[in-house]
Amino acid sequence: MKVVWTIATKDLKLLRRDRAAFFWVLGFPILVALFFGSIIGGGGDRAPLPVAIVDLDGSDYSRAIAGRLRASSALKAKDTTLDSARTFVRKGDLVAYVALRPGVSRSFGFGGDSTSGIEIGVDPRRVAEKEYVKGLVTAALFETMRGSFSSGFGKRQIQENLAAIRADSTLRPVERARSEALYRSLETFLTALDSSGFNAGASGAAGADGAGAPGAKSGSSGGGPNLRVVEVAEDDSGPRSAFEVTFPSSIAWALIGVCMTFAISIVTERVSGTFLRLRLAPISRAQVLAGKGLACFLAAMFSVSALLAIGILFLHVRVSDPLMLAAAIAASAFCFTGVMMLVSTFGRSHQSVSGAGWAIMLVMSMTGGGMIPLIAMPAWMQTVSNFSLVKWAVLSVEGAVWRGFGWGEMLPVLAVPIAAGLVGIVIGTRLLQASDG
Amino acid sequence: MTAIRVTDLAKSYGTLVAVDGVSFEVARGETFGLLGPNGAGKSTTIGMIVGALRPDRGSVTVDGEADPTRPALRGRIGVAPQSLALYGDLTAEENLDFFGRLYALSGARLKTRVEWALAFAGLADRRRDRVHTYSGGMQRRLNLVCGLIHDPPVLLMDEPTVGVDPQSRNAIFDNIEALKREGRTIVYTTHYMEEAERLCDRVAIMDRGKILALDTVKGLLRHSNLPADRADLESVFLTLTGRTLRD
Numbered sequence: 001m002k003v004v005w006t007i008a009t010k011d012l013k014l015l016r017r018d019r020a021a022f023f024w025v026l027g028f029p030i031l032v033a034l035f036f037g038s039i040i041g042g043g044g045d046r047a048p049l050p051v052a053i054v055d056l057d058g059s060d061y062s063r064a065i066a067g068r069l070r071a072s073s074a075l076k077a078k079d080t081t082l083d084s085a086r087t088f089v090r091k092g093d094l095v096a097y098v099a100l101r102p103g104v105s106r107s108f109g110f111g112g113d114s115t116s117g118i119e120i121g122v123d124p125r126r127v128a129e130k131e132y133v134k135g136l137v138t139a140a141l142f143e144t145m146r147g148s149f150s151s152g153f154g155k156r157q158i159q160e161n162l163a164a165i166r167a168d169s170t171l172r173p174v175e176r177a178r179s180e181a182l183y184r185s186l187e188t189f190l191t192a193l194d195s196s197g198f199n200a201g202a203s204g205a206a207g208a209d210g211a212g213a214p215g216a217k218s219g220s221s222g223g224g225p226n227l228r229v230v231e232v233a234e235d236d237s238g239p240r241s242a243f244e245v246t247f248p249s250s251i252a253w254a255l256i257g258v259c260m261t262f263a264i265s266i267v268t269e270r271v272s273g274t275f276l277r278l279r280l281a282p283i284s285r286a287q288v289l290a291g292k293g294l295a296c297f298l299a300a301m302f303s304v305s306a307l308l309a310i311g312i313l314f315l316h317v318r319v320s321d322p323l324m325l326a327a328a329i330a331a332s333a334f335c336f337t338g339v340m341m342l343v344s345t346f347g348r349s350h351q352s353v354s355g356a357g358w359a360i361m362l363v364m365s366m367t368g369g370g371m372i373p374l375i376a377m378p379a380w381m382q383t384v385s386n387f388s389l390v391k392w393a394v395l396s397v398e399g400a401v402w403r404g405f406g407w408g409e410m411l412p413v414l415a416v417p418i419a420a421g422l423v424g425i426v427i428g429t430r431l432l433q434a435s436d437g
Numbered sequence: 438m439t440a441i442r443v444t445d446l447a448k449s450y451g452t453l454v455a456v457d458g459v460s461f462e463v464a465r466g467e468t469f470g471l472l473g474p475n476g477a478g479k480s481t482t483i484g485m486i487v488g489a490l491r492p493d494r495g496s497v498t499v500d501g502e503a504d505p506t507r508p509a510l511r512g513r514i515g516v517a518p519q520s521l522a523l524y525g526d527l528t529a530e531e532n533l534d535f536f537g538r539l540y541a542l543s544g545a546r547l548k549t550r551v552e553w554a555l556a557f558a559g560l561a562d563r564r565r566d567r568v569h570t571y572s573g574g575m576q577r578r579l580n581l582v583c584g585l586i587h588d589p590p591v592l593l594m595d596e597p598t599v600g601v602d603p604q605s606r607n608a609i610f611d612n613i614e615a616l617k618r619e620g621r622t623i624v625y626t627t628h629y630m631e632e633a634e635r636l637c638d639r640v641a642i643m644d645r646g647k648i649l650a651l652d653t654v655k656g657l658l659r660h661s662n663l664p665a666d667r668a669d670l671e672s673v674f675l676t677l678t679g680r681t682l683r684d
Contacts, residue, residue, distance in 0.1 A: 002538075003538070017527075017567075018526060274522045274523065274524060276489055276516075276518055277516070277518070277539075277584075280487055280489060280511060280514070281536070281540060282509065282539075282541070283539060
């Protein structure tokens with residue numbers, strides 16, 4: 001094992017010092033991931049958040065709030081029932097839902113009990129989106145309240161509420177006095193607000209910066225709107241950003257880069273005579289090839305891990321199961337170690353190995369998800385991709401990143417690259433030994 | 438005492454007969470020269486002696502052992518291949534360290550051998566430079582000492598002075614003479630007559646896979662039937678192998 005490690009560390013040192021090879025092993029896959037991630041939609045301006053709006057109150061006031069939310073350029077609103085809204089959010093089809101509960105018009109969306117306010121349903125991991133939607137709803141609420149008061153609806157509602165309080169014989173005098181004082185203060189506040197010419201968000205759209213709108217600020221500091229956030233866990237059944245698709249896809253390029261680098265390094269050693277020195281040393285051929293294979297495996301592990309680490313740390317690629325991801329990386333690295341052994345036997349010169357190797361790799365990458373992500377492939381191409389080892393490597397990593405595979409689904413996917421790696425190592429080793437006789 | 442015995446060795450590549458029934462013995466401590474034009478079969482013979490090539494026919498014994506691929510025997514043989522079998526992106530020290538480890542050297546012993554090899558090759562002051570920055574002569578000297586790193590008693594050198602300047606060539610001659618004085622058994626292939634005359638105790642002249650003559654340099658001259666004023670090794674060589682171009 002010591003000799004195998006000696007050969008492997010020598011090869012890794014040579015790889016580190018060969019800047020061109022290092023670029024193809026790590027730099028190029030990163031560029032591919034960033035480029036395709038950006039053009040697919042991983043960067044740039046924030047797109048409207050897809051949300052559902054559920055009006056359970058059915059009043060003019062609630063319709064007005066819903067209308068303002070629909071008109072917001074920051075949201076892509078969809079009207080539906082509460083149950084459907086929850087399902088959409090759970091499946092990840094929508095980021096959140098906003099439910100205007102019965103009674104929201106009576107309290108103007110402020111105060112009241114927990115069942116009469118506004119319910120926002122969102123996955124607890126979507127912290128930023130939750131705050132963003134809360135800000136937009138708060139802004140829409142303030143603008144609606146102000147607008148409704150100007151139109152007379154608010155004054156009528158206050159008067160109706162005051163009449164109801166006076167007629168309610170169950171209230172104690174102290175409670176009645178407090179409630180009346182609250183509504184009269186609200187009436188005074190809204191009258192002053194209306195006459196001051198306050199015009200925040202008067203266009204009717206909450207605006208993309210709704211969280212920072214003046215209405216949102218005053219609402220949150222004055223007792224606050226009655227917003228209730230309900231956690232709806234997503235099923236993790238889809239990628240949450242373009243980078244979660246492009247980074248697993250780009251591992252194809254990392255694996256191909258490592259595979260070709262080491263396949264060509266074997267030919268280089270054979271041509272230069274260093275392979276002869278290795279063979280004449282008091283070690284077995286199996287040890288020599290194991291050293292080469294170990295170096296290739298470790299380089300592939302490093303390259304894929306580094307690539308995914310960049311995606312996780314800087315581009316918010318989220319890993320569903322780290323242990324599964326480690327298994328996927330190891331299986332993929334093993335697979336392409338076997339492919340490397342096989343490719344290195346395709347000829348006795350750099351040109352023949354490089355030419356044949358890249359031709360095969362490009363076809364495997366094209367059909368396996370290295371160029372077109374697997375998720376975007378038409379059905380017939382997904383069938384064809386089953387013959388590409390790149391597909392199984394990408395699929396295993398996707399399974400651990402966003403497909404939400406369980407071990408029952410993952411193990412058959414891992415079995416393919418492991419079996420292919422074994423076949424490649426056995427055949428490649430035999431062919432290498434035979435060609436040196 | 439025989440160090441290397443080669444008996445009726447033969448090797449073909451398709452229809453090309455590279456080595457055809459070659460037999461010779463090399464005594465322990467002897468420097469034995471294999472002379473021949475390009476394509477004579479010298480390198481193929483060396484390849485079969487060290488176990489890199491499988492002979493079609495015949496046998497090789499080194500130190501009385503018949504299988505040169507056995508690890509224990511390989512540890513007693515050093516090889517300086519004709520090609521520069523070095524890692525250009527590693528330093529001289531790293532190359533020597535790596536090849537030493539393949540021969541199970543480690544610790545203080547490895548360090549001592551690396552120091553010896555660097556000094557022997559005159560590369561101590563360039564030890565930490567990458568090999569691809571070296572001149573051809575420096576690379577040749579390093580190529581030689583990489584085959585000596587494990588201190589082998591038997592050394593096979595395949596045209597170790599190809600393409601080097603006179604200074605490096607002279608340094609390599611000095612190195613080989615030093616190795617001779619240490620009592621090592623050396624097989625040396627070349628097509629430079631003066632190298633054979635200076636270094637070799639006995640010389641075999643090969644052509645087209647066969648040995649045409651085998652003797653000491655003096656013996657070859659004596660039996661050449663050439664006039665005394667024209668009797669040198671090159672004349673003997675050309676008389677035996679002819680003057681037609683080989684490549």
